[in-house]
Amino acid sequence: MKKRTLLISLILLVSNTWALSEHSLSLIKELHGEPLSEEQINHLDEQLSVLNLRNNNSWCSPQKNELLLLLSELNKPKICLEIGVFLGASLMPIMHTMKHQYSGHVYAIDSWSTNDVLNEVPESDPNYIWWKNLDLKMIKTKFGIMLENYEYTGFTTILHQKSSTCINLVPNEVDFIHFHGNMGKEASLEDAILYLPKVKSNGYILFSDIFCVIDGKHTKMEALWYLLDHCDVVYEIENSNAILLKKR
Numbered sequence: 001m002k003k004r005t006l007l008i009s010l011i012l013l014v015s016n017t018w019a020l021s022e023h024s025l026s027l028i029k030e031l032h033g034e035p036l037s038e039e040q041i042n043h044l045d046e047q048l049s050v051l052n053l054r055n056n057n058s059w060c061s062p063q064k065n066e067l068l069l070l071l072s073e074l075n076k077p078k079i080c081l082e083i084g085v086f087l088g089a090s091l092m093p094i095m096h097t098m099k100h101q102y103s104g105h106v107y108a109i110d111s112w113s114t115n116d117v118l119n120e121v122p123e124s125d126p127n128y129i130w131w132k133n134l135d136l137k138m139i140k141t142k143f144g145i146m147l148e149n150y151e152y153t154g155f156t157t158i159l160h161q162k163s164s165t166c167i168n169l170v171p172n173e174v175d176f177i178h179f180h181g182n183m184g185k186e187a188s189l190e191d192a193i194l195y196l197p198k199v200k201s202n203g204y205i206l207f208s209d210i211f212c213v214i215d216g217k218h219t220k221m222e223a224l225w226y227l228l229d230h231c232d233v234v235y236e237i238e239n240s241n242a243i244l245l246k247k248r
């Protein structure tokens with residue numbers, strides 16, 4: 001047994017923290033239709049612990065790691081797209097599974113631009129200061145290094161542009177999309193309207209940061225209502241701050 005696998009197994013032995021949650025049973029039913037075998041559960045537990053270690057301290061919570069791991073392991077979405085990549089934490093579970101389990105392609109859309117992020121954010125909002133002080137060029141470089149280190153470059157297309165400008169560069173019939181880009185009311189609604197038609201019927205959509213607040217307003221609600229007109233809710237995590245939808 002490799003040293004790393006041994007370490008992970010030991011961690012799992014002494015702590016159940018990273019075992020699949022009870023809550024995920026409904027998602028497993030949706031994605032797999034039948035209960036998992038003990039071998040499958042052990043495999044998923046091990047992968048989850050790897051992902052939680054890698055994504056520790058990132059925007060991708062353990063609950064989101066679990067959701068994305070189950071989705072990629074059990075549904076094997078071939079064409080995956082993310083709007084809002086940042087360091088790549090929420091792409092990690094998909095890319096990790098894709099590399100080891102099946103072939104597919106990932107489209108990673110991010111403009112890594114302070115101006116784009118802050119387009120609809122007033123200077124008085126706390127988000128403004130936080131993003132203004134962030135070196136997004138360095139974040140993009142770190143994302144590229146991560147792809148190289150884990151050998152994910154072969155199946156990943158980076159679209160380093162504003163999401164509204166690259167719609168024609170992504171294929172139709174997307175199996176899975178993660179909306180985690182602009183926080184603004186106009187931009188998040190525009191993303192939903194532009195990209196939903198790219199998702200195939202019965203394809204999955206993860207909509208993150210639902211309760212994000214800018215200038216005292218929940219700016220992502222209109223985009224969510226739009227998606228809900230065309231999709232069914234499958235699963236919720238982070239106290240409903242992120243929702244998995246299935247396109248009708």
Ligand SMILES: C[S@@+](CC[C@H](N)C(=O)[O-])C[C@H]1O[C@@H](n2cnc3c(N)ncnc32)[C@H](O)[C@@H]1O
Pocket residue numbers: 058059060083084085086087088089090091109110111112113116117136161162163164180181182183187
């Ligand atoms: C919350 S972060 C994404 C976090 C990431 N999904 C994760 O889990 O670590 C939002 C990202 O959206 C990007 N972004 C904001 N507005 C954008 C736009 N109009 N077009 C493309 N990317 C945008 C930002 O550069 C930022 O990296």
